Amino acid sequence: MQKFSNKGWLCKTWEGELALVSLPGTSVEKFMFTLRDESVAANINTMVGHRVSLHYEQKVGLPTTCFGETRYYVTGVSAMAEVPFGPGVVLPTSPGAPASAASAR
Numbered sequence: 001m002q003k004f005s006n007k008g009w010l011c012k013t014w015e016g017e018l019a020l021v022s023l024p025g026t027s028v029e030k031f032m033f034t035l036r037d038e039s040v041a042a043n044i045n046t047m048v049g050h051r052v053s054l055h056y057e058q059k060v061g062l063p064t065t066c067f068g069e070t071r072y073y074v075t076g077v078s079a080m081a082e083v084p085f086g087p088g089v090v091l092p093t094s095p096g097a098p099a100s101a102a103s104a105r
Contacts, residue, residue, distance in 0.1 A: 001048045002030070006041075011066035014041045016074070018054060034068030037075070044077050051080040 003017040014035035019028050033056060035041055044052070055076035059067070 001044065001050065001052050004041075004044055004048055007069070008066075013068040014044075015069050016044065018052070031072070032070045033072040033074050034070045035074045036068070040074060040076060044074075047077060047079060051082060053078045053080050 001016070002019040005015060006012055007015045016033050016035065018031040018033065020031055031054075033054065035044070054074050055078070056072045056074045058071050059073055060071055
């Protein structure tokens with residue numbers, strides 16, 4: 001989860017941005033989405049900066065922008081396990097925890 005904010009003058013919606021690829025040396029592909037459910041927004045706010053899986057519906061042809069800025073409406077979110085970058089190199093799962101080093105051969 002990269003960016004998440006409550007936007008709009010008259011009709012407030014949550015608009016977010018999910019980075020799909022964030023490895024050094026590659027271009028970042030982003031998934032833009034809209035959210036209208038406050039309870040799901042609260043869950044996402046606690047997961048900003050972590051790996052997540054978004055559950056969404058694509059809505060095509062809505063009559064106004066009052067429904068949101070994108071066609072993708074998130075209906076749920078779940079936390080994902082951290083992924084190792086290579087043999088012996090793993091991101092810490094909790095803040096402040098040291099990353100594991102490669103074992104000696």
